[in-house]
Amino acid sequence: MEQGNLFYPPVPKHAPDVTYSRHRGNANSVEANKKSAPFHQADKDRIEKLIRECGKKGMTSAEIEEALGKAKNRFSGRLTQLRAEHRVTVSGSRNGCAVLIHRDFEGKA
Numbered sequence: 001m002e003q004g005n006l007f008y009p010p011v012p013k014h015a016p017d018v019t020y021s022r023h024r025g026n027a028n029s030v031e032a033n034k035k036s037a038p039f040h041q042a043d044k045d046r047i048e049k050l051i052r053e054c055g056k057k058g059m060t061s062a063e064i065e066e067a068l069g070k071a072k073n074r075f076s077g078r079l080t081q082l083r084a085e086h087r088v089t090v091s092g093s094r095n096g097c098a099v100l101i102h103r104d105f106e107g108k109a
Contacts, residue, residue, distance in 0.1 A: 033077070040077075040078065040081070043075060043078045044078045044081055044082055044087075046068075047064060047068070047075060047078050047079065047082065048082055048087050048088065048102065050064060050067055050068075051064075051082075051088050051100050051101065051102050052102040052104060052105075054101075054102075055105055056101060056105040056108050057099075057101075058091055058099040058100050058101035058102075058105070059099065059100055060093075060094050060095065060097035060098065060099055060100070061076070061079065061097055061098070061100075062095065062097050063097075064079075064100075079100065082100075083100075086103060087102070087103055088100045088101065088102055088103065089101060089103065089106055091106070
């Protein structure tokens with residue numbers, strides 16, 4: 001477990017969800033995660049497909065936001081999960097945003 005501080009409790013070694021380190025167990029975030037959990041896999045698959053279809057060009061969160069028609073806070077947890085699962089990776093930046101590419105295109109120029 002990481003050491004906490006005055007404002008944030010420590011993150012458990014096996015946190016309940018991959019985004020725990022961001023929301024630190026905030027009750028609203030935990031409740032929102034429970035409500036959206038049934039849609040996580042479908043959302044991750046849809047986002048992964050969008051990123052894969054862009055090939056080595058990849059996508060930024062702003063481009064994903066536009067494609068999905070959803071604000072970033074509605075899908076950023078899925079990006080965190082996709083990165084943790086090594087399905088997508090960051091490959092540079094574009095317009096001040098990180099570019100995410102699918103694992104099939106890692107290391108390809």
